[in-house]
Amino acid sequence: MSHSNLQLCQLAYDGNIGHIQKLLAENNDLLHKRDQDGRTALHWAASAGNVDITKLLLSHNAKVNVMDDSEWTALMIATSAGRKEVVSVLLNEGADVNSVNRTGQCALHYAASKDHYDIAVFLIENGAHTTVGDWVNATPLHRAASKGLLKMVQLLLINRADVHYTDTEGNSALHVACQDDALDIAKLLIEHGADIHKQNKEKKTPLDYVKPVSRNTLVNAYNSCQIPT
Template sequence: MDGSVSNVEICDFAYKGEFDKVKECILKDKTLAFKTDQDHRTALHWACSAGHADIVHFLLDLGVEVNLQDDANWTPLHIAASAGREDIVRSLISKGAQLNSVNQNGCTALHYAASKDRYEIALMLLENGADPNVMDKLQATPLHRASTKGNCRLIQLLLKQSASTNIQDSEGNTPLHLACDEERVEAAKLLVEHGASIYIENKEEKTPLQISRGSLGTILRRIVEG
């Protein structure tokens, strides 16, 4: 190595998991740890993406900015949560990662954990102060995300952490509307058991009951009627 490594190359080494190269380059030129590529991502963003915990720990110990946003406002925490990198999420949180930082879509790391069924990561985020009711640009909460996908353990976790069942997104849909529309029967039952209304109308003036198909409407009505 001659030391003449570019910002793009150091990011590439980090993504490929070439720890020895990353370490050697940065120990020769510490500024490389803080340089960004054309996507405004640092080596830390790329190591989080690919799940290289050794590189992540090395960079964090050097004092790399943990909350730096890329050109789409994704932080390393967004990336690690979305990619399902539990150990890395834990490390980022311990170094002061902002849990409620939002990207261009208004999403937090918890939105991605909820939609991708990353239970352990969602639990970590919530236990450390992530907001369960934060809304993205479409006014969808993590509970909307989990309900659309029918991620029942995630739904239970969010409800336990005071997620609101009846928040409406930009289309007027509650999480229950979305669960019913996608025929997520267990998710819909869970929501109604925790106070989700079957009578709230969305912008098309439809209630969750009206968009329920098959026997789902009957099941939900029975839960409400006790």
């Protein structure tokens, strides 16, 4: 690891564009060098939300989809950090919106779990799949439901997130919402077809997780959504 490479990564994070231009004029290959975690200057610029430096690095042919040692791309990092403008730049430069890291998570997982709503909209508009299971088969919908993020859940459902998708424990997003007694989210999921009788691997339905006082509310919501035969 050269001093210049570490310096470039630090400058990209700190936002010193003039010094970066000087280093790249001397050796443009520094763009592709990595730090001890496999991150390039682009990863660091994305992390800090430095839009102009992100644009500069890309204009010098930085690889937009390069992964670090944990298989994080700059897009994942910018999304997780809530760097909306950087996300927009990366997407416009061809960032792979559906790339997954070592834990099987894509950028939308991070937007959903951290309530970065506008970024989630960007990602979906640029082709993000709303139903992608990570290493425990949890989807962005699971993540949003587990955090009690009603507006995010609405966004995902409007964009065809699968309410029936289950994680490795057999839990649907409705199971997750009920575990936290998030009734507004649970009712919304039911309105989009979630099954209150679906059992997970412990043979428990979503109703088994809610407080007794809440069960009738969900049963009534479910019954009102059923089509008479």
